[in-house]
Amino acid sequence: MGITSQLIKFTTTDVPEEAAAMMRLSLFDWAACGIAGASEAEFAPFKRAQMVEDGPAQVFGGGQAGAAVAALVNGTLSHALDYDDTHFAHIGHPSVAVLPATLALAETLGTALTDAVDAATVGVEASILVGQWLGRDHYQIGYHQTATAGAFGATLAAARLLGLDKSQIRHALGLCASMASGLKSQFGTMGKPLNAGLAARTGVEAALWAQAGMTAAEDGLAGPLGFGETHHGRAEPVKMPRKEWAISTISHKYHACCHGLHATLEALAEVDAETDRIEAIRIRTHPRWMSVCNIAAPKTGLEAKFSYTQVTAMALSGHATASIGNFNDTLARDPALKALRERVEVVEDDTLTETQSQVTLTLTSGEVRRHRHDLLAPMSLETRSVKLRDKVMALLGETRGAQLWEAAIGQDLESLTGCFAGA
Amino acid sequence: MGITSQLIKFTTTDVPEEAAAMMRLSLFDWAACGIAGASEAEFAPFKRAQMVEDGPAQVFGGGQAGAAVAALVNGTLSHALDYDDTHFAHIGHPSVAVLPATLALAETLGTALTDAVDAATVGVEASILVGQWLGRDHYQIGYHQTATAGAFGATLAAARLLGLDKSQIRHALGLCASMASGLKSQFGTMGKPLNAGLAARTGVEAALWAQAGMTAAEDGLAGPLGFGETHHGRAEPVKMPRKEWAISTISHKYHACCHGLHATLEALAEVDAETDRIEAIRIRTHPRWMSVCNIAAPKTGLEAKFSYTQVTAMALSGHATASIGNFNDTLARDPALKALRERVEVVEDDTLTETQSQVTLTLTSGEVRRHRHDLLAPMSLETRSVKLRDKVMALLGETRGAQLWEAAIGQDLESLTGCFAGA
DSSP, rough: OOOOHHHHHHHTTTOHHHHHHHHHHHHHHHHHEEEEEEOOGGGHHHHHHTTTSSSSETTTSSEEOHHHHHHHHHHHHTTTOOOOBBEEEEOOOOOHHHHHHOOOOHHTTTHHHHHHHHHHHHHHHHHHEEEEHHHHHHHHHTTHHHHHHHHHHHHHHHHHHTTTOHHHHHHHHHHHHOOOOOBBTTTTTHHHHHHHHHHHHHHHHHHHHHHHTTOOTTTTTSSTTTTHTTTTTTOOOSSOOOSSSSSOOOBBSSSSSSSGGHHHHHHHHTTOOOOGGGEEEEEEEOGGGGTBBOOOSSOOOOHHHHHHHHHHHHHHHHHOOTTTTSSSSSHHHHHHHHHHHHHHHEEEESSOOOTEEEEEEOOOOTTTEEEEEESSSOHHHHHHHHHHHHHHHHHHHHHHHHHHHHHSSSSSSHHHTTTOOOO | OOOOHHHHHHOOOOOOOOHHHHHHHHHHHHHHHHEEEEEEOGHHHHHHHHHTOSSSHHHHHHEEEHHHHHHHHHHHTTTTTSSSSSSTTTTTTTTHHHHHHHHHHHHHTTOOOHHHHHHHHHHHHHHHHHHHHOOOOHHHHTTTTHHHHHHHHHHHHHHHTTTTTHHHHHHHHHHHHOOOBBGGGGTSSSSHHHHHHHHHHHHHHHHHHHTTTTTTTTTTTTSSHHHHHHOOOOOOOOSSSSSSOGGOOOBBSSSSSSSHHHHHHHHHHTOOGGGGGHHHHHHEOOOGGTTTTTSSSOOOOHTTTTHHHHHHHHHHOOOOOOGGSSHHHHHTHHHHHHHTTTEEEEEEEEOTTTEEEEEEETTTTSEEEEEETTTOOOOOOHHHHHHHHHHHHHHOOOOHHHHHHHHHSSOOOHHHHHTTTOO
């Protein structure tokens, strides 16, 4: 069966408990990123320009809007910090496209949270599989897969919430094929998070417009002159649902710094030694990262986000690397951390993959300890939830973090979106 | 100078009187298409779904909305009949992307009509040149150039109206590069006119968001991983402004039927003979049209739109082919027209181009008359305006047509948009 027919059928599939549980964790993580992202002052005028119409959907940082506007703004704000989840097979961030569309529409429709989570799970899974179907070329040539594949996932989630029939879902996917867009050349600009917001809005609009009777290409995604053909898609074989859902291998960010530092930080989390007992730290990492995040003597908080020595010193000294606030100029110049940094050596090692790191500690006693980590190593839901709660507490503070956690695992959509306003 | 720098500079260029005069004709034509298109019942639910927010911009068929919504709805409705202007070098319809953006934003800003026309002229010219810069491959592979190149034109027009500075225009074009989209596979569905509406909205949003401080790729159109590189653009050399503006060779549709019939209908317009004096009519046309619009004995109004014999009989008998209403089942079955149809012979002729036709009349007296037409033949503004007025009168009726004409050549933006509500 072609991917479009598979997607249509998949829209109403039963969602396994395990997949939905993972989605709840991503929901918690995503909402925290959105609440924190809403404080980024540079996005305030953009948000203000959208908030002309009152509506049922809660917007990060306060205010309410219609579903399409809320999806656009929330998608953008939740990706502003680039601290949300990733899927390496999809080559993108699944939640920032799918969740804003799902929640904004769910609020408009009065959907129960459990059903909204199921719709989002289907949407995220679909976006990962559409990403795999498009393949590497699509990303390599310059498309921002978070936005392009993400728009199809958002469309499917919205279609499920609206209860569209098969023909309407087909038209919704066809409309999405004409709207899905976003370039990788936006990386490093505000256009990157905007791409996520646009994908979320596309999902809401494609589904609502199909419901309103708009027709579109019979197979806009995979048919002749379709999205795949025009956008360098490889039409890699995919099958859905998979026995083990792709969402189960989603990656969360637990540290507010460059992804190249994360495997090292995970390895360092296993270290159990006071800093004054440590004589030397050697970090082995994939060669690619040496030019990306190896600033030896950072002077600013921004430089600290790209520094093995600084994050190592922070982690060993108990400064939470999950906290965005800890990547500041003061800590970058802290004498104790600077002293510790000088004991860190960073070595490239091409026997490691990009997701692996090895940390070797030499203690003053002469003892040598090794810790390794691979970001792709399986992690239980329980471990993830502990790590995500630590992250969110660091991001939002204990009270708001705990409140968001209760809402994200709860039954009530309004309790969850009630947290979006933030402080 | 690269195309992006050229576009930025071109935004504030002085608009020649001749180019603006042509834009006024297209404005008149476009508004008539929008007013007529608003009666297409199948688009009503889509329009209704957008009209949740009141605003300053008039929407075709009645109602007001914010600039982005009005651009979206007006762009869609004005392309619903596919009766709006075309540019063959651009391979698309320039007005339906640029004018909805320009007018909706002009109403929001309280711009004078003359300045709005200048902005639209710059936008249309830019969209044609971006279309040429993208080249044939872009269209052939499956992109709907009306929407893709059109979005850049709409962005430039909006940027001019807002008075953005050079850096903001650069960001607006960069944002547009991430949003411009639309597939040719939508042809034959409601997704085709929607593409035009989306391009118009993109123009409004890209400019407004850049004004609100959103940043984007340094050269989203022509730079590395830019729109051109990712969307099969050929980066054909273009230079702006041209000595003779490209807008001067825009084509208008004067007949509510397949474009393949238009050259023949123009040739027939020169015929001066009563039908009972005509013994035989021979039509020579490019071979490509034989499989497109040569239904010999049409039975319905829809089939009549693709029939040389029927439109020839209609034209010779004085049934206006500019009137959408004349393509109906009753006229398709009219005995007098059927009798005349039998005297029409259609012959393919590969010495003619796709835009040429030759009509040979044999009169009962034995006299033979030949009439030729090429759609690309130069036409004076005066001749165009007479033909367009005939078209619009047929489309909207004498009173509304005359009122729209006065408004389109006038000074007052509100008088023009006051016509949008229609009946």
